[in-house]
Amino acid sequence: MSDHTAAGGGSRASDRSQTLTRLRSVSGEMATATLQRLDETLPWYAALPPARRSAIGLVAQSGIQSFINWFASRGLPSDSGTAESEPTSAAEASHPHTDAWVAADIFGNAPRELIRSVSLQQTLQLVQVVISVVQEQFTSDDPELRLAFLTYSRDVAFAAADVYAKAAEARGQWDDRLEALVVDSVLNGESADELPSRVAALGWQAVGEVNAVIASVHGVPDLDQLRRQARQLGAELLVGVQADRLVLVLAESEHEEGVERSAAFSVQRVVSGLMSHFSDGPIVIGPPVPTVLEASTSAQAAQAGFTAVAGWQSAPRPTLADDVLPERALAGDPLARVTLIQRAYLPLVQQTTDLLGTLRAYLESGRSLEGTARALYVHPNTVRYRLRRIAEVVGWDPTEPRDALILQTALILGAINDTHE
Missing domain, CATH: 1.10.10.2840 (PucR C-terminal helix-turn-helix domain)
Structure with a gap:
């Protein structure tokens, strides 16, 4: 190695050491400036409860500290014939996959409810605010540090997207299982005590009366498409598959503020609009009940009607459960x-x-x-x-x-x- 190269490397190492010292000395100032900017520029952040604002503040501070650790672990840019590309700290050796350890450092201490209450879009707005504050106030006079922070912020954005994607996937699977449990409880009239909390966890938001519907299906229907179509028809929907039957719990969804329905809500209209998801067998609509908590009464009537409707050869599709009362009575x-x-x-x-x-x-x-x-x-x-x-x-x-x-x-x-x- 030439003396010139060694001298250049020593100079860059000295500059990096000074930069790291300066970063560590102003990390608290960075966090304070970031939180102040969040309060000034993001109305939704200012409206959050104090506990969640505090949790977001901890995430922002973790992000700043994680950047300092990340910058320290990068080492110097490698020159041919130098050994400076080796890890300069234990952090780089222990975190070979940047995205993974960035996510762990920043989001690992965030409460799980924070990820549920703050959307991915809002999280990216947070990242954008942190980037602008750090660039304007702390990296503007150092091109290498500025470039390093841009690289790091890119990793943070990808890490955030990955965290939210995994959370959404896990929540989707959990929601599907919980929805199936709720529909099964409604159909069998069981677990009435737990039903309110389970329905609330699913985000059920409906107004007016509730009807249970049982329809024939073949194979596994596209439940996501079914839900989307039901929402387009103005309906709130819980759905479950029971062998060759599809069990629906239907009600009118809450009106969005300033939006008026083009037509009065009708369960028959909604069910008719969902016909493409059903097979050629019977479709029976249970009687209306006041709330989802009484939906088991409607579901039991619909189930009995589904079994007995074969006795009425000219029954329409869909059929009201109360229109097959004689057949249901004869069936026991x-x-x-x-x-x-x-x-x-x-x-x-x-x-x-x-x-x-x-x-x-x-x-x-x-x-x-x-x-x-x-x-x-x-x-x-x-x-x-x-x-x-x-x-x-x-x-x-x-x-x-x-x-x-x-x-x-x-x-x-x-x-x-x-x-x-």
């Missing part, structure tokens, strides 16, 4: 039996006019007005009036064939129930 669904008695039998029993007797006579006569009038010794117009009143009271019209089947099933179940009381 206790909820359908109770629903028929409460909604069709008891309201007629409570009427002062003999609506129940009129309905029974009308159905037993083969839905003949004249036959009913003769059996009751009344005018046919009286029968017509009472039939209209029945439709008003219970919501099913005895003159319609399908409604007549529902009402006749209700009369049978009501009579059986009376004999056992």
Whole structure:
């Protein structure tokens, strides 16, 4: 090695040592200036709770200290015939992969909830602020240090992206498992105590009533695409796959501020818009319930309807679970039996006019007005009036064939129930 080369190397080593000494002496000043700039330029940072602001401050200080360690570990630029390319500190030897140890140094002490509450975009804004402060106030007079800091900040940006990517992947897998657990609990009516916290963890934000839907599927559907399409239709969605069935929990998503829906929310409209994700089998919509916490009632009705709908050959798609109450009752669904008695039998029993007797006579006569009038010794117009009143009271019209089947099933179940009381 020539004396000139040795002298040059010694000079650069001396300069680097002085630079490192200066960096270490102003590291606290760097951190203070950075936090002040964050407060001045990033409104979302100023609005954070004190604990999270403090956590971000620790991350910024870790980043500055990590840069100093990184700069110390780089050694001098190698010249031919020199030995200065060897590691100059234990840091370089112990951290051969820059991105990995930069991520560990900066983000390793950050609370996990900080990564969830501060987005990647906001993190990159933080990095940009740190870069601008350090460049303006601490590296402007040293081209080598300025270049080194730009290189380091690039590594930080890649490290941040890697940290967030891994967190997103892990959270996505966790969310999928939690969502499947929630849907399974809703379907089976289990774990009611844990349901509120689990639903909240999934970010459920809905308004209005909730419906469960069970639809036929073949294979594994594209659930991400299904969720995106449901959001476009204005629906909040929980989804789970149960063998050949897709279980959905649907509600209207919260309105964004200043945005009005182009049409009133309708579960039937949403389900119709998702038809491409279902197979050719039945689709049954459970009755609405006030909140997701009562969704198991809707899910159980939808599940019973899904099983029994084969008994109604001309059933529409989608089918309301309450439209297959007779088939559900015949299949042994206790909820359908109770629903028929409460909604069709008891309201007629409570009427002062003999609506129940009129309905029974009308159905037993083969839905003949004249036959009913003769059996009751009344005018046919009286029968017509009472039939209209029945439709008003219970919501099913005895003159319609399908409604007549529902009402006749209700009369049978009501009579059986009376004999056992």
